[in-house]
Amino acid sequence: MTQMKFTTVLGVLLLLAIAPIQLLAQKSYLDDADHALYKEEKYHEAIEMYKKAYVKEKGRDVKAEIIFKIGESYRLSDQTEQAEVWYEKAIIAQYADPVARLHLANMKMQNGKYDEALVEFQKYAADNPSDPRGKLGVEAAQKAQTWADNPTTYTVEPVVLINSEFYDFSPTFADKRNDELIFTSTREGSTGSDVSEVTGTNFSDLYVTQRDKKGKWSEPVLAGGEDGAVNTDASEGSATFNSRRNIMYFTRCEVEKNGYKGCKIYQAQKQGMGFGTPEEVMIASDSAVVGHPAITPDDKILIFASDLEGGQGGKDLWYIKEEGRNQWSAPINLGPEINTQGDEMFPFVRENGDLYFASNGHVGMGGLDIYMAAKKGDGQWGEVQNMKAPINSSANDFALIYQGNENRGFFTSSREGGRGKDDIWEFSEPPVIFILKGEVRDIETGEPITAAKVELVGTDGTTAEMETRSDGTFEFADKGNGEYYISPNTSYNITVSKNDYLSAKGKETTVGLDESKIFAHLYELQPITEEPIKLPDILYEFDDVKLTDQARDSLEVLYKTLVDNPTIVIELLANTDSRGSAEYNQKLSQGRAKSAVDYLVSRGIARERMIPKGMGESNLLISDEEISKLATEEEREAAHQLNRRTEFRIIGTDYVPKPEKPEVPDMEDSGEQ
Structure with missing residues (x-):
């Protein structure tokens, strides 16, 4: 999912802004190739045209330019390995624009060659000290290797029953039980007979699948059936639903004979398994491109991706506020904390208000990465954090959604291990579990103490107690109902007591811990005897x-x-x-x-x-x-x-503290007469 994905789904909403290229001695036989690359986005066709032009062209500078443009065509068609090869050739051919080295470094990042990418970013930064992309690239290459070597606790795997050999991406939950999934696909059987000259596949449509009680997903079918209300000859994709799951917002990119007309966001009322007639969400003028809708849990703010004027560069995330029924405010940019000179897209707002999105402008692992920013207020989010591996990879990773409040959900990736070009993956984070266990022994004999009482008092107001087993052990773990005695971000006082023994106390805390942990304690009780x-x-x-x-x-x-x-x-x-x-x-x-x-x-x-x-x-x-x-x-x-x-x-052993005597106020100071 790079340029090709956006051509399929968002038309002219390109993943990477094409750098200005000086056309050296423009020849007529290059016209068609340039037109195919920059105007019609027919990258496969452009590659063949450029290769033929290279054979005919004699000038050294023009040949270097053609080599670079072949690299561009491969990059924009998501063929990163070939793009890397041709950018290297362009540098060897002494192509003048330093952006060739920047693109080479980015391709090496996407191909997982972080050490080699670091070298290229360092060279670019040294030659172009005023361009922040060099320093950011150096930081990204260093961090990417660290993240790859030290993955988080998330587990990820492709959803085999949903994916096809084509493009499958941007899932969203379509019902309140989170058992119905709508996603975008270019698979065979899509509406319309036209084939994209950009991707060589069908134009994208929205598909739906249901999960049964055993967790198995059904065979995906066209969302809304074949009534043509939602899916048309145009490209539809990247949908989201309101909180009631009865209104779907989605992207539609109209297609004309010579290319794409543009992309807009529509809303459609859900009617059983179908949808009513979609209505355009009026956001901007026809010249602007908008897509990738996401709506906040209160249905008051609609976030989207666009190339509207006044952004930070590339494609930005914007939002509009509801001002009445089907009435929205003017677009508001999410600002430089979220948006960069690169592209920010595929937003999603979790139940707690946190924002997730994809970007190639923040420090990442290659291509698009998924990021999170915690909610600070209406239309405000905090520091951007990379989701790291294994959610992110050197490939393109985007369109993450959570399943309600659970630490599981879905995202899209072009990494290896899937079935097609882009695939839907599921992720889950093992629950953070804390267990407190221990052993109680006689300090003089070393023998285990049976039936000693162990009491817990937490700063969250919870209390619990149990007795030691015959071997002197105890364990505060699962209560038997899926809940655990030891909670996150809580401190505990521990008291161990037994008749004819002195009590022992301890402390433990889970404050600041974000990974599961077992706390082990040994308590040695002193027997009470007449001996000193x-x-x-x-x-x-x-x-x-x-x-x-x-x-x-x-x-x-x-x-x-x-x-x-x-x-x-x-x-x-x-x-x-x-x-x-x-x-x-x-x-x-x-x-x-x-x-x-x-x-x-x-x-x-x-x-x-x-x-x-x-x-x-x-x-x-x-x-x-x-x-x-x-x-x-x-x-x-x-x-x-x-x-x-x-x-x-x-x-x-029966001391009772004396009650404190209440203070008697001085009558002279009491104010009484």
């Missing part, structure tokens, strides 16, 4: 009760335990080694235990939940006798360090 629980080493200033910075970090473990378990009451035990007097060590340990409690109180823990208790040297882990038998001073010092420890013991 050792904390990480808590260091104090030498011979002092003052906490060091490291001690505060060590107390973070106890702080988190108290926060996660708001009903427990503890005894905080500070132990010393045996050096120094027993009385001194008792006083020192009591002071250190109190310092630890004071610090935790400063962090917001209620003082009544913690009882500081200095143990002095009364509870040595390693006796002086055992220490004296150790071989080295280093070993003996390590043993003393083990005795200098801080522990806590749980002495209650």
Whole structure:
């Protein structure tokens, strides 16, 4: 679907604007070839004429020009491989216009030769620094290779039952259930007996197919039957429907003996399986070419492609606003954020208002690419984003539609793997699924804990809970109804609890994630016993009760335990080694235990939940006798360090916070007399 496609469907709405060509020593035998190429768009005929003219012509410059024009004819007839060959020949023949190298680079892009295209774009940019197409081409070649090597999660495949060996493109849903598809085709059986001298196929018509309950598409037939209301001897194509699916807007390009008369947008009322008499949507003067209609979900804005004056260059996207029944505003250009010096066509507006369209002017992978711009307001859309591979390819990709709010739909592509020249492909994006799973174990024995309660609280207001299995595992996945516990763009607080164990808490978030992910957690619960629980080493200033910075970090473990378990009451035990007097060590340990409690109180823990208790040297882990038998001073010092420890013991699990006392206003400040 390049120039040929637009000749078939949109007449003079060309895909690529033909660059001005200096006609060197115009000869009469070139007249017919030039006329076939530029006036009648008979590219196959032009190729043969130019090849004959080349043999007869003697002048070097004219021969180079003919070679270039052969390349043009191949490019405009969508024969990119041959076009690449002839543009290279034109450069070798020293054709003067630098556009030959630009076209060569673009053909290499469409043929998937990104490395070679990059070289040609770099040469063009160096020779033509004022032309932005060179720099854009360099960027496109670099990004295209990256996108091809790192495709998105979309899957694509051709719709075999719909496609033919001819041109099949521009699908649109024709019913609210999205089980009826109308598309454009040049297949055999189309209305009228004339054959396009441009494509060698029938003029295009609109076809319809239905999908059964098993998802199988029926044999396509002419839309509206053979009553001639919609399909005529002209070319019809690129349709869309309003939200009620009872009005179809479509493109019709009238054909005359010597070429195309022009393209307009029509609307037709759906009547059962047929249509009423189409009426022209009055948009512009007869001299303008308009086509590719798309309508917003509220039916208030009709977007279309046109070469109207006042655009950004090439074919632009424009829109008109409804001002009354069958009354529309003057055309409004979508602006430079959407439109480029190239061509923008085949618009589609999704249910959420986002705009999708095809362009060869934005950075892409070759030929036409499909782009998306998020809705910002009525007639306003945001930054343009390339849909990347595999939606886009080095071939022409265009006319994308979504199936309602689902992440699936259809588009058209001329890539390999199809059945004909252009084919309808379907795409789908696997749903983004998040699963939270984990395992709960006893921190001391390592054994799995059965029937531990795992609770989730999401920032979206959802809650869920389940118990661990016999092997200590849990999994928040599918609820069984197609929905999932873990939602996108949500953060969760996780609480794991079990009788006779301290609770554990965690956090998880899906905010900012656009790919499926499994979150795995291991929770090790501390059993509640009468035995003290050792904390990480808590260091104090030498011979002092003052906490060091490291001690505060060590107390973070106890702080988190108290926060996660708001009903427990503890005894905080500070132990010393045996050096120094027993009385001194008792006083020192009591002071250190109190310092630890004071610090935790400063962090917001209620003082009544913690009882500081200095143990002095009364509870040595390693006796002086055992220490004296150790071989080295280093070993003996390590043993003393083990005795200098801080522990806590749980002495209650039923703490109830005291209710906060309400503030009593000062009567003098209350304003009362």
